[in-house]
Amino acid sequence: MSCHEATPAAPAPTLDTPLVVLVGNPNVGKSTLFNALTGGRQRVVNAPGTTVELQTGAWRTSAPDAPTLRLVDLPGAYSLLARTPDEQVTADAVGGAGALGRPDLAVVLVEAGALSRSLYLLAQAARQVRRVVVALTMCDVARDRGVDVDAAALAARLGVPVVPVHPRSGRGTDALERAVVATLAAAGSGSATPPPGPTGAAPDDVEALFAWVDDVVRAVGGVAPTGVRTWSDRVDRVLLHPVLGVPVLLAVTWSLFQLATAAAAPLMDAVAGLVDGPLTGAVTAGLEAVRAPAWLHGLLVDGVLAGVGTVAAFVPLMALMFVAVAVLEDCGYLARAAFVADRAMRAIGLDGRAMLPFVVGFGCNLPALAATRTLPHARQRLLVGLLVPWTTCPARLTVYVLLASVFFPAHAGTAIFLMYVASIALVVLGGLVLRATLFRDLVREPLVLALPAYQRPRLRALAASTWARVRSFLTKAGQVIVVTLTVVWLALAVPVAGGHAVGDVPVEDSLYGRAAQGVAPVLAPAGFGDWHAAAALVTGFVAKEVVVGALAQVYAVDEPDDPAASGDLGERIRATFEESSGGHPGAAAAAFMVFVLAYTPCLATVAEQWRLFGARWTLGCVGAQLAVAWLLAVAVFRVGVLL
Template sequence: MSCSHCEPGDSRVATIVGSPSVLLVGNPNVGKSTLFNRLTGARQEIRNAPGTTVDLTTGGWSIDGQPLTVIDSPGTYSLLARSADEKVVTDLLVGGIEGHAPDLVVAVLDATALSRSLYLLGQLSKAGHPVVVALSMVDVARSEGVEVDAAAMGGVLGVPVVEINPRQGEGLDDLTAAIRTGLQIEPRLLGPDAKACTCADGGECCSLSTATPSDAATLAELLADADDVFTWVEVVTSRLGASSPRVETTFSDRVDRVLLHPIAGVAALLAVLWGLFELTTSVVAPVMDWTEGFVGGPLTTAALAITGAVGLGETWVESLLIDGVLAGAGVVFSFVPLMFIMFFALALLEDSGYLARAALLADRLMRAIGLDGRAVLPLIVGFGCNVPALAATKALPNSAHRTVTALLIPLTSCAARLTVYILIAATFFPDHAGTVVFGMYVASVLLVIAGGLLLKVIFKDDSSTDPLLLILPAYQKPRVLTVAGSAARRAFAFLKGAGVTIIVMLTLMWGLMAIPVSGDHSIGDVPVADSLYAEIAETVAPVFAPAGFDDWHASAALMTGFVAKETVVAALSQSYQVDEPAENSYDDAEGSDLGARLRADFDESSGGHGGAAALAFLVFVLAYTPCVATLAEQRRILGTKMTVGAFGVQLVLAWLLAVAVFQIGALL
């Protein structure tokens, strides 16, 4: 048993090279991912499907000592792919994850919506793979008066059918036995044309004509004629004698009367959005501070002791370790609790059944910018922090919508920008500081709308004009431990995927500030004004002359802001060598030495139009890349090429907007 990144015998192996593979396929919200988590536990690996930004989760499992690879595919209603996510399912059926088709397909069917599930099963039949059916939601179906006999269904279909309840772990032994057998048999859901299928009482099974496609295009051609699949579904349901659900008011119906009401439902949605916003600001902030403080405290103290013990104390090596690598690690680890809590909250909403309702309520608003209602949660979260907001886009089932939302999120004004708004607004507009800050948030919303309208044209998606079709799952009690485990794995994926990028970028920033270009200084012990960092800032400063702030202090602060927006104020204070004003204080910002220096330099660089230059500076802070952590998460989601392109576009956009604001403001 081996994999590319594990030691032999490692029990945490997620993908086992050369082992049989089992692909889980099913409609959204049928318990497929819950079943995957039950089977694989913590032995999971999150990766992008080849050539896409679609998440795939693979896991290690074993039956009687035989290692298996289990693949959790995106939920889909059809194999006739219209989105990137659906195409991933068809690609997996043809080529798996290592270039070979899966050895067995476990079709997870919803007993409460049997006809819809059977349609997907009928298409799977044509793909030519051995199939085992896992029948979920049986308890819910029975509560609605629908009786589904798994044994009878197995006799009709000619394949193993097993009742499961993955939330409670029921039926897993039977499923294991069926998979054990399924890996040794040829496909049985194959054979005569469905139109000729009579499902004779003598035990003959209903089956479909099929071929074994060699690629996704061939599979699409095979599935192009859906009539035989529909006919097959009708024959099977008739043979099973499937009953219709009782028409009665359920608990979910009663709750939906409130949560889907045009007034009460919107109020509840706003309360949920406010709660998510608070999570990314007030609630998580102390935990982030503690985590970063642990790195900056005990870990740093230990590192200083080690460098001192080996004779590297007070050298550039110590400075690199402390101010470069460990500082970057502090930023990375401070984001981990934020990511975990956000993933946990979103998973709770999804597991309870509310997330689909939230998407339905917000759909009309989001349609205006080419998205559907499911995109509202990441965008709102972005006003708290862009990093978990980007991570939340992974929950969007449409690849084009994920891409557009991930490109729009950096335009949402995160909480870190607020300290800059307050400093500049209080310094230049003391009588209207609150109005200016409010105006920045209004400008952020307008930028998101304008960006969405533009990206709607650029990223054309065939399904973007389709109505939002959602199967509203019954409300259920969330499984806290399962949700927590999933959130922890996704937070670790962020740590592994974006952490290296963040540490490298912050170490590079340390290098710029540690290298002297003037004066008699050693590496790592340089005043800001004499560093390579200041030299670059002076070189960049003339670029901002059309925006009115051709001053190296301002451009240096913007460079530091690329690391983290909350450092802009500290960078200004450091470059001017004055005390930083109290955080989020209008009065202190207005009367501070820093405020006086800013007014003087902005008035000089703008030719007497300091107020217009200050507004231009604020607009630039709003529109350019929020921080290196955001960039790292974008790269993890969108890939390097698109992230670099988006970064360049944002810089140009921010510069154009800043120039426009200053030029117009100077004329008024």
């Protein structure tokens, strides 16, 4: 039987609810197979106590009376002798030491064109999991390279079922299901077979293991002939070229930037309009019908619904970026992009795969954090996730334009350009500091990639994966955003001075205004220790695009349609900075711009960091950003005063 043929296994009797794990090397088709088996019945979780992302789902088998299987897509690994947090999670899960419990069966994906490294992992997994089924993948790619693995011979040599599957088309998944169900049923009957691997060898006998792998590969036709050039090889002559590959990479990254800005903006506005228009109107009408008090109207409309609108507006952006990154990964280009960008990213001790999140970050920090999932190791994802907020997004640009046009009208373009230069410098210097302190364990290794063959992305699998990740954002990060924005409204609505009613109070007499007045002295060394500026910065923690509006609100003037034509608002800000800086308003304005660049980008970004990396890292990151922002602002102001 050749690699592209499958032998059906016998149907199985009733099962309890077994745990099945998918094990395999990176880029072997694990996630695609997971999506094909689970459809939309999946969710994204973090392994307990780590920042390693897992996908879990329900595999509904078609066997009579068979219940749904629990299926977990484990991180890709080359060995269960873990060298990274991702491999450690996989090793723990296979060995039953993780929070998932001991697996009842492991489906080990074996790449037909790379049997050697796949069989090495299979032998390790089979020593720890009682039942194993092999899913033989990428048979078509292997045939293009002159390799046609005999699946029947491989099954005979391994002593376990071997099922050729094509995860992208779903071909072979029915046979895989029957093999899994039959193997689980055999486990219930007490039958057992020796695990694949060298017979009689000690578990740590590496030489015996490699000799066994080499023997199996030769016996089943897994040795590739020399001199075979595929279509992928010919394309790589261009995309991996040291000169030609760079403009292609720049074009792809520019497209991602455009997707995160120009393409996503109208969709975000449309969704926000639905919440602000029909939904808000319906809620308002309902409240008026029952004669609800003004404070309840404000709480529900300006607090809860504002939070819902913020979350909903980000959904198109997140979905677009999830799809774009998944397409690049699925088609095989992402690995090539990492190879081309590797030299540039070595400046901060990362490899080329970190380029994508940073590029996306200049469009929006939120999807940039989501793009960190393309990095292979949890510690790398965490490091990049801590640096992404320092990539200056377009929301900050409105603040730069306002202040640059007011204080540096003759050099506004240069001032804004310098903010982007400062952003890049912050990322590089921050990366160097983190690598020398908290991330000393990140060993700088040469970039070694197994380049996958170019393939056509599968829309159904992309849709299932995108929906699972968007749903995870909605249920986790969304809750944080809605609750926080509701708290912000309460702070604005609660009076602490005068005879004001709840929900009808000037900003300066609200709890929010008093908090801003308390924060203002801390900002005095930077030259903008005024409660108006402090209130705008506190609001900017929610979203940078509302800083200009917050300044207009606290000054009780109209918000300018064009920040460059600031009008009354610009005059008020200039007068405030003139007083708070002791006659050095330009230095104070520059310090304010630097503070906006360096401190926490927005609430949505914080919520996504919380979802991906947990509370401890997120709160530490927010604290570090505030400290760096204050120190830089003070330094810029002091230097500006001297100049």
